[in-house]
Amino acid sequence: MTDFNWTQLQNGSDIRGVALKGIVNEPVNLTAERVTLLGKAFGTWLSQQLDQPTDRLIVAVGRDSRLSGEALSAAVTTGLTSLGIQVYDVAIASTPAMFMSTITEGFDCDGAIMLTASHLPFNRNGLKFFTKKGGLDKPDIKAILALAAANEFEAIATPGNVTERDLMAVYAEQLVKTIREGVNAKTNFEQPLKGLKIVVDAGNGSGGFYVDRVLQPLGADTTGSQFLEPDGMFPNHIPNPENETAMAAISAAVTANKADFGIIFDTDVDRGAAVDPSGKELNRNRLIALMSVVVLREHPGSTIVTDSITSDGLATFIEQDLGGVHFRYRRGYKNVINQAIALNESGEESWLAIETSGHGAMKENHFLDDGAYLITKLLVEVAKLHEQGKTITDLIATLQEPVESEEFRFKITESDFKTYGLGVIEKLKDFAAQQENWQIVPKNREGIRVSCKSSGQDGWFLLRLSLHDPVMPLNVESNVKGGVEKINSQLLEFLQKYEDLTIGEFGKV
Structure with missing residues (x-):
């Protein structure tokens, strides 16, 4: 372990590596042994940040559907418990839910770890870390890797306990509540999506929960939803709202089932996109425009922060049609989010930070890039517009799009x-x-x-x-x-x- 270059595992504010054999010229570098050390390193780093002994900490551990997920989840848990840390094993989860485990009553974890590599191929995996302040930044990852490289950890005499918890049920109920209260239907408050057919494409990642734990309790007909079962080989298409094949798959599902709305998530559900009843894709500039409508109605004149490659037509739509301010920033979802946070700290009101990739974060949701939350906000609009005989695309009718x-x-x-x-x-x-x-x-x-x-x-x-x-x-x-x-x-x-x-x-x- 002493001659391993730990810095090769840093990918911005995440850790990513090759966890399985199977692709030529991609040797495994994210082994169970190294992930165990990363668990120890995060536990030690967290102890230092909170000025608390490790045996008083609680950390949630979750994973997406990747083939290596279960083994690496066990490995990182071994590292954490060796320091006396209590671990909540939440099994398959979404990345946004892992952050919510740190601030949700009944969990209130000191930290959380998500095993995921987003939409990358089956042989990859990685770790995303959270505290109550949100996702870690690049300097934090660098510090954790330095601790792993030093490998100077002292085991606790009594290892921490591991408890299985159903985090996704609690997280999903929060989304259900958001839709019920947002629609505030007078005739059917409990099931405001009744009469709507909504199909979901989870790409065999972690997003299948949205069908049975969010949409169905709200009364939606989810017939035609596809690829809901977790499968780390991703046999149907890459779970990625930017991928043409993936978007074609959900568009086809919408039109084939005559659905009112289509939803697609990436592997760990921190990104999402949608499809209107005609099969038209609602991603990239269109998704940003839709979310801008929602946010600027609630917070008139505020600033929408996006990445650098958004269209001229989007800027015109935000500033002239909606009366907001468009702040074009650098690529990288953490860059966009951090810029929105900085604007708020300087006195410039910003409630939405969103990248064309589908990463979107709202101030009301702790500036967490949460695909399920963005889709949830759109579903409120879908339900309201349905009562008026309109579709969600009507909200962006004046958006000029490039030829x-x-x-x-x-x-x-x-x-x-x-x-x-x-x-x-x-x-x-x-x-x-x-x-x-x-x-x-x-x-x-x-x-x-x-x-x-x-x-x-x-x-x-x-x-x-x-x-x-x-x-x-x-x-x-x-x-x-x-x-x-x-x-x-x-x-x-x-x-x-x-x-x-x-x-x-x-x-x-």
């Missing part, structure tokens, strides 16, 4: 990729400033965003440096057919000069 949208990812071959990438961005600023009908967008907080105003382009592009990898993503959108190609052709004149930037198919525009 074309593409994303490219350019690999940087230079070893010092960050310096190289930032240099490309600086040079592109000079190039863009010289182009007729191109305008560098002000108040852009990541990479360079350029508005392309010529009649044949009528769009924008954003070139940025990836948060962790030697990659430069390029997003291009246009409001006219053929506009993306025209923007790309003009941009190619600049990009093709950089030999250490692999532009691949982009160079053939």
